[in-house]
Each structure stands twice: as C-alpha cells, then as structure tokens.
Amino acid sequence: MARLAADISSGRLAPGARLPTEQALTEALGVSRTVVREAVAALRADGLVVTRRGSGAYVAEQPAGPFRIAAPRTSVLSDILDVMELRLAVEVEAAALAAERSNRAEVGAIRNAWRAIDGALRKGEGAVAEDFAFHRAIAEATGNSQFPRFLTFLGSHVIPRQSVRLSVDTSAERRAYLERIQHEHERIVAGISHRDPAEARRAMREHLTRSLERYRKLAEGEKHGRG
Amino acid sequence: MARLAADISSGRLAPGARLPTEQALTEALGVSRTVVREAVAALRADGLVVTRRGSGAYVAEQPAGPFRIAAPRTSVLSDILDVMELRLAVEVEAAALAAERSNRAEVGAIRNAWRAIDGALRKGEGAVAEDFAFHRAIAEATGNSQFPRFLTFLGSHVIPRQSVRLSVDTSAERRAYLERIQHEHERIVAGISHRDPAEARRAMREHLTRSLERYRKLAEGEKHGRG
DNA sequence: CTTGTCAGGTTGTCCGACAGATTTAGATGA
DNA sequence: TCATCTAAATCTGTCGGACAACCTGACAAG
Structure with a gap:
C-alpha cells in the first residue's frame, strides 16, 4: 500500500x-x-x-489525499506549537470575516458561548470545552463552512494537551489566568459585534499569540529541564 | 462503514x-x-x-479523522471560494512568519521561484506551476512544516481550476494580468527580504484578495449567466 | 500469591468460487 | 469495407471456509 x-x-x-x-x-x-x-x-x-x-x-484525476497531522507519538511540544500557529492564522482571519459578515443570530451564538465560559468559571471549572465552543462559534459566523471544519480538525489535535498547561498552575494563578483569558474574549466579541474587522483581528491575534507564547515558554522549560 | x-x-x-x-x-x-x-x-x-x-x-483514544475537502462533483464555484479564503488566511500569516524567521537560503529560494515565474512569462507560458512553487517557497520559509503541508493540500484542490479563469481572457489581457500579478509578487518578496512582517502581510493579503475578487466576479457571472 | 498451561475467542492472511460489469475479439450482415 | 451484434475473456465486488498468530481468561500447580 x-x-x-x-x-x-x-x-x-x-x-x-x-x-x-x-x-x-x-x-x-x-x-x-x-x-x-x-x-x-x-x-x-x-x-x-x-x-x-x-x-x-x-x-484519480486529481490525486488529492486528505490532510493529516502526525500521530500523537511524534507530537512533541514543538509540533504542537506548529499546529497552534496554523490555528492562529485561521482564527485571526475568521474573526475578521465574522466581524464583516455575521448576522444577528451568529453574534448571539458567540455571546452565548462567551457566557457559557463565564458560567463554567464561576463554578470553578476549567471550561476547555466551552472555550473551544466559543472559538468555533466565531468560525461558524464567517459563513464559510471550511473555517469551522478546519478548526474542529485542528482542535482535535491540540485540545487534548491543553490540560497539561493548566495543571502546572496553582489554583489562584489558574483563576487569574482564566479571567484574563475571558477578558481577551470580551474584546474579540466587541470587535465582531461592532463590525470592526481590524479590531477583531487584532484582538484575536493578541489572544492567540499570548496563548502561543505561554506554550512556547513551557516548551523551553521542558527542553532545558528534562531533556 | x-x-x-x-x-x-x-x-x-x-x-x-x-x-x-x-x-x-x-x-x-x-x-x-x-x-x-x-x-x-x-x-x-x-x-x-x-x-x-x-x-x-x-x-481510538483521540478519534481525529483527517481533514477532507468535498469531492470535485460538489465543488461548485462557491466552494472554491471558501477554500480560497482559507488559503488566504494561511498564506497571509505565512508571509509574516517568513519575514520574521526566514534565513538567507530560504529568501534565496523565494527569489528563485519569483525569477522562474518571470522566465515562464517571457516564454509566454501560463506559469501556474511556477506560481504555486513561489507561494510554497514562502510557506517553507516559515520554518513551520505545517504551513507548506497545508498549502500543498489546499493547492491540490484549487489549482486544477485556475486554468478556467485564464482561458476567458484574450492573449493581451492575459499578459497584462500576469505582469500585474508578478508585480504583486515583487512587493511580497520585498516585504519578506526587508524583514518587514507587516508589509509582507499587507502585500500578500492584497495579492490574494484581488485573486479572490476576480474569482468572485466570475462566480457571479456564472450564476446569472447560466444557472 | 505467583506461575505455567490450556482452551476459547479474535484478528490477519490465504484460498477458491461466483455474480456483476466491462472490455475485446470474432462473427455476421449490409 | 464498414457497422453491428454476440460471445468469450477479464476484472472487480462479494461470499464462504480455513488456518496461523495472538490475546484473554480460567484453572491447576507450586
């Protein structure tokens, strides 16, 4: 084969x-x-x-195989970072498109997803699923079905490892971190609902860049600390 | 199944x-x-x-299927546009990353790809393959292997239809169009080699947005003209 | 409690066979 | 000579049976 x-x-x-x-x-x-x-x-x-x-x-006339990402066994931290960068590229554009095209219902869905995160935080939960649903709602609001599809695909490769990052923090740090995240989310929602693509783009970029930087530091620590 | x-x-x-x-x-x-x-x-x-x-x-523990794009039979023009938007998102970010991280060899590869398009144009050819190689060289220069991989994947779904667009133009229009494209390419190369991520991003965005707009008009014409 | 043995179950591979569909060559006719 | 029909030859899709390699659990022996 x-x-x-x-x-x-x-x-x-x-x-x-x-x-x-x-x-x-x-x-x-x-x-x-x-x-x-x-x-x-x-x-x-x-x-x-x-x-x-x-x-x-x-x-086949157009021999186009599917897009795969390396199996978990080869997924060292640097590979995760690569995938996260790809996700950033897609989501930044998705936020701008959502700001341009979303209708009232889609903005409402984004707001609901944001509130769902808030509710989870109030109960002291991690809200990983809610966070992903929020990002997915934005991708849906682009009106381009490829965005949510691709984001779901990437998520299934990255999400399982997010818990790693959270586990290293203490409970107080974790809460502060999650609230700052939620504040970043708020800015994204504002950009989209105000029909401001540039602002939505900036807000999403900063949000994901910070997440990426946190992960990058973790990768550095891992590299120097253990291996 | x-x-x-x-x-x-x-x-x-x-x-x-x-x-x-x-x-x-x-x-x-x-x-x-x-x-x-x-x-x-x-x-x-x-x-x-x-x-x-x-x-x-x-x-499987992490049931993550591959990412597919609808088969050609369902690929009407609007689907192509969706894929092109996804490609825009990825390439815009790739240009910025290339401006930040590319080494001398990678910039040289981009320049060579650009010259290859020039050579093909001088011979009066379409330069579809050379154009794709140029974009691919930029994706390679990100240092993130996911970018060229994903671009290749998207290309195999979009490229086969580019010839459609070109065939509608007359020879003179076609030549002028290709030279304008090449000028846009030049601006991207300048942004990357000057280590100016913002400029590279802008140049790539304008380049692909124009391509997208051309295709969108074609889609409109198709819709009203035939079906 | 641990270890060795054994029987049953499950996947991986092999073989032969036939149905459905296509291709090709030959026969037939004009 | 050419077109058309027919029959045989191929080829894939499916079926059924069989055996090897392997895993699992139960059971007996130490």
Missing part, C-alpha cells in the same frame, strides 16, 4: 493511468489477493485511486 | 470502547466478513479505530 501510494504521489503513476490488476499485484508482491485488495481499498478511501468494477483501478 | 463512523464521531461509541467483533457485525448487518473487514480497515486508515490482533477493534 505504501509502495503504491508513493508511486502515485511521486507522479510515477500518472493521473488516469491504470493500476496493475489485483492478480498481477498478487504475483508481483507475493501476497494474497485479500492483502492487495485491502491496500487499494485504503488508497481509494484516501481518494488517490478510483476503481471501476469489471474494468480496473485507476489513479 | 458510514454507520460505524457516525457512531464514533457522534460519541455513541466512546474512545477506548471495543467494537463488535467481525463475526457479530457480519450477522448484524447481513454482509460477509470481507465487507466488514474492509469497513473497519477504512476506519483504521482514518485513525478512528485501532485493531489489536487476537483482541479486537477499539475506538
């Missing part, structure tokens, strides 16, 4: 070209047809090949 | 939970084991489940 994928993405197998038949692959690779079928099934799932019953398997 | 994927992403099957055995699924769904195996293989390829030989199949 890896071999076929390499042949395709490298261009050795041109788009539209016909793959060897399953029987030919069986003989060439010395494995059973079951294994060959499973391999081309994986390629088809990634959109790299299309199969036509009775005819054969062909390289 | 769709049913299992829905059960997982909706949370009905909690992370770490064990899937029904292949035999159980064959009986429940009324299909052979071959089909069941192909379905769970697709899920495993997407990272939603992990299988352990002799034990069973389990929902």
